[in-house]
Amino acid sequence: xADHDGHVQxxxxxxxxxDEPGELLHALEPIAEHGGNLLSVFHERGSLTPRGxxxxxxxxxxxxxxxxxxxxxxxxxxxxxxRAGAERYDEEITVVLTGHIIDTDISDTLSRITTExxxxxxxISLSAPEGTSDVSSARLRLATDSADTGDxxxxxxxxADEKELRVIAPLTEREVTx
Amino acid sequence: xxxxxxxxxxxxxxxAELAEDYGHTVTALADSTSAVVDSDGINVDAAVARKxxxxxVGTVAPGxxxxxxxxxxxxxxxxxxxxxxxGFDHARAALESDHHVVLANKGPVAERYDDLRAIEAExxxxxxxxxTVGGAIPVLSTIADVGSDNVTAVRGVLNGxxxxxxxxxxxxxxxxxxxxxxxxxxxxxxxDPSFDVDGTDAALKCVxxxxxxxxGQYTIGDAEVAGIRDLPGSALxxxxxxxxxxxxxxxxxxxxxxxxxxxxxxxxxxxVSGTRNIVQFETKHAGRLNISGRGAGGPETASAVLSxxxxxxxxx
Numbered sequence: 113x114a115d116h117d118g119h120v121q122x123x124x125x126x127x128x129x130x131d132e133p134g135e136l137l138h139a140l141e142p143i144a145e146h147g148g149n150l151l152s153v154f155h156e157r158g159s160l161t162p163r164g165x166x167x168x169x170x171x172x173x174x175x176x177x178x179x180x181x182x183x184x185x186x187x188x189x190x191x192x193x194x195r196a197g198a199e200r201y202d203e204e205i206t207v208v209l210t211g212h213i214i215d216t217d218i219s220d221t222l223s224r225i226t227t228e229x230x231x232x233x234x235x236i237s238l239s240a241p242e243g244t245s246d247v248s249s250a251r252l253r254l255a256t257d258s259a260d261t262g263d264x265x266x267x268x269x270x271x272a273d274e275k276e277l278r279v280i281a282p283l284t285e286r287e288v289t290x
Numbered sequence: 291x292x293x294x295x296x297x298x299x300x301x302x303x304x305x306a307e308l309a310e311d312y313g314h315t316v317t318a319l320a321d322s323t324s325a326v327v328d329s330d331g332i333n334v335d336a337a338v339a340r341k342x343x344x345x346x347v348g349t350v351a352p353g354x355x356x357x358x359x360x361x362x363x364x365x366x367x368x369x370x371x372x373x374x375x376x377g378f379d380h381a382r383a384a385l386e387s388d389h390h391v392v393l394a395n396k397g398p399v400a401e402r403y404d405d406l407r408a409i410e411a412e413x414x415x416x417x418x419x420x421x422t423v424g425g426a427i428p429v430l431s432t433i434a435d436v437g438s439d440n441v442t443a444v445r446g447v448l449n450g451x452x453x454x455x456x457x458x459x460x461x462x463x464x465x466x467x468x469x470x471x472x473x474x475x476x477x478x479x480x481x482d483p484s485f486d487v488d489g490t491d492a493a494l495k496c497v498x499x500x501x502x503x504x505x506g507q508y509t510i511g512d513a514e515v516a517g518i519r520d521l522p523g524s525a526l527x528x529x530x531x532x533x534x535x536x537x538x539x540x541x542x543x544x545x546x547x548x549x550x551x552x553x554x555x556x557x558x559x560x561x562v563s564g565t566r567n568i569v570q571f572e573t574k575h576a577g578r579l580n581i582s583g584r585g586a587g588g589p590e591t592a593s594a595v596l597s598x599x600x601x602x603x604x605x606x
Contacts (some may be wrong), residue, residue, distance in 0.1 A: 206553060207533050210525045237531055239524035247520075251528035278516075278535055280525060282553035283445070283560070 121175045122151065124255065125183070126195040128165040136168065142185035148174040152234060159227050165192070169232045171255070201225055201255035204234060207268055208251050211277035214244045221271060222252075229267035233255040291603045292329075294318035294355045296380055297366030298338075298347045300588035301394045301421070305364050305595050306334045312596040314603075318355040322367070324348045329359040356383050362599050366394040369494065371510065374401040385413045387503035392598040394591055399551040400494040401509050403501040418601060421594035423495045424448060425585040428597070429569050430502060432581060436573055438503050438553060443543040443572040448495045450565030450586045451479045451486035452518050452538040456551075457563040460526040460535050466519065478565060488517035489538060489549040496540040496547045504544050529553055535561050 129135040136155060143150060151171040165249045174182060183196045201269050213221070213264075222233050231254045240248035265281050272279045291314045295302050298321040306316045315331040326337045326348030337347045355363075363384035365377050374397030381391045381398050386409065393399060398406050399419050410417045422428045423541030424446070433441055447453050451473060458469040470487070473479035485491050493513040500508040518538055526536055537560055538550040554560040559580055562568045572578055584590040 169510075206529075206534055208525050208529050208536070208553060210520070210522055239528050241522075241524055247522050249522050249524040249528050251532060253532065276385050278520065280521075280529070280551050280553055281541065282534065283541075 119175060120149070120169060121176050121179075122173045123179055123196070124201055125170045125186070125193060126160050127168045127170065127186070128163065128194055129168055131160075131164075131166050138189065139168065139186065139191045140170070142189050142191070143170065143172055143182050145184050146174075146182045147178045148172040148182045154222075154226065154233055159223050164184050167194070167227075169226065171232065180197065181209065196264040201257055203256055203258040203261060205254045205256060205261055205264060206251060206282055207233075207254065207265070208249060208280040209268075209272060209277045210249045210280070211247060211272075211275070212245075213238070213248045213277060214240060216275040216277065218250065221275065221277075225252075225254070225264075225268055225273050228271070229256075229264045230260045230269060231264045231267075291315070291361040291599050292317040292359060293362050293364050293368060293599065294320075294358055294360035294384075295364045296320050296352075296355060297364075297368070297395070298341050299366065299368070301591045301595070302340055302364070302366035302450050303341070304592035305366060305394075305589035306332075306511055307338065308589065308592050308596060309334075309599075312600060314596065314599055318358040320349070320352040320355040321338050321347050322352065325350050325352045325354045327354050327358040347413050352450035354389070354583050357525045360389065361392040362392055362602060363400070364394065364595055364596070364599070369396040369400075370395070371492075372401065374398045376415060378402050378406070381417065382409055385409045385415045385417070388414040390602050392416040392421075392595050392602070393417065394421040395594050396422045396491075396494045396498060399501065400497045403498075403508070404506045407506060415606075416602060419498070420598045421591045424567050424581075424583070425587065426590035426593050427567060427569060427581050427583040427585060428594070429499070429581070431597070431601075432569075432571065432579065433499075433502060434577070436571065436576065440574045440576070441503055441571050442574060443541070444496075444499050444503070444569060445539055445541045445560075446567065446569035447537050447560060447562055448540050448567055448569070449489075449492040449538060450567060450584075452489070452492070453481060453562065453567070454478050454565050455487065456518060456521075456526070456536055456538065459521075459523055459531060461563075463523060463527065465523050466521055487519050489515040490517075492538060492540045493547065493549045496542045496549060499542045500547050503542065504603050508547065513547040513549060515548075518551055521551060530556060534559075537561060 154169040235253040299520040318327045324346040377395040534553040540549045
């Protein structure tokens with residue numbers, strides 16, 4: 113992508129897929145074919161949209177002038193695009209969870225965070241030096257809209273509270289910069 | 291000024307030892323079981339030596355300090371929770387006999403601020419308590435200078451013991467228990483570290499700040515407090531992968547007081563290391579102010595006590 117002055121931007125695309133073999137691959141192909149670089153795919157198996165489909169969140173980067181072509185290509189391939197482009201997330205928040213993260217179903221924790229607030233899990237790092245059934249730590253990087261960070265942190269705190277996990281939240285950007 | 295010093299721990303002793311350097315005279319020094327009193331000035335070195343040998347500072351009853359000739363009562367007995375006794379009664383006795391009070395003891399200002407201010411208002415003496423928040427750092431006098439109406443929020447790292455433990459855990463990849471034991475060996479942590487590592491000490495300081503900034507009515511019951519005791523070393527490791535570290539941060543705003551471990555940028559202002567403290571003010575017209583320094587220790591805290599005494603002397 114260096115032929116576009118090296119300028120690429122990150123985008124989040126939210127898709128709905130039928131729960132059938134090959135659907136995910138079918139959805140990702142048009143992105144790669146039109147010059148998009150996949151950053152992460154969050155496949156929320158287990159949570160269904162009202163139409164009975166599986167929500168999938170795709171983070172990708174591409175030069176801004178190629179993004180519309182990628183979205184059109186997805187639609188031409190009959191992939192249901194729920195949200196794209198302008199609504200991409202403009203803020204990342206890091207949180208650290210500690211406690212029985214693995215025992216309390218980490219994939220459920222992640223999918224609840226993304227379905228119960230306006231966020232997507234961009235990155236996760238897990239450390240369980242004492243083994244998976246003991247106390248462990250996880251660092252999550254969440255992408256969200258800057259207007260929703262408070263709401264996202266509240267949701268994380270509430271889910272963590274139910275699972276008796278501890279949340280170490282950042283002092284928000286407004287508080288720590290300058 | 292003539293000082294009656296109650297409490298002969300690290301802070302009380304240091305106040306007595308340094309008073310002369312600041313131009314003041316110690317006329318009484320008391321611990322919980324005894325006192326030494328002399329209206330011309332006590333022999334501080336002899337009293338401290340006696341305390342080291344016999345565990346008592348003097349030969350008369352501790353109450354004699356109140357009967358002595360003094361201008362300022364320095365309250366440096368241990369901080370207690372709940373009714374803040376006996377510190378509160380000590381302050382009351384001094385105020386009701388129209389003496390000034392300088393507190394190093396956090397209890398009365400954190401737990402019974404409104405009661406204390408009411409007694410102060412009815413009598414002639416004043417109450418100052420710079421030493422209760424941030425030790426040697428001029429936190430309260432900065433608020434007084436800026437104007438409490440102009441400060442909208444305060445946050446900071448206000449407990450040296452917890453900070454020492456977190457910064458060692460992060461730097462050396464060691465466990466909480468390991469670093470705590472080391473801190474106890476170095477004398478940075480008490481044998482019973484609960485007050486520091488459970489966040490109580492930082493919370494009391496934040497409650498005092500809330501009382502000063504927002505006209506009283508706060509006690510530790512209004513604070514949301516979490517400590518660092520259960521923090522696994524892996525949490526600090528993961529945080530650092532992303533350029534963050536963990537500090538026990540106290541936050542004071544009109545809507546409440548909160549103390550707990552928070553992620554702060556690894557190379558940011560709040561990531562002070564070791565036993566240093568830092569306080570950050572948000573002001574209406576001057577943006578953010580940061581002040582940092584030694585938040586504990588006998589001579590450091592005594593310097594804050596003595597600067598209050600000097601303020602009172604200037605106002606006489």
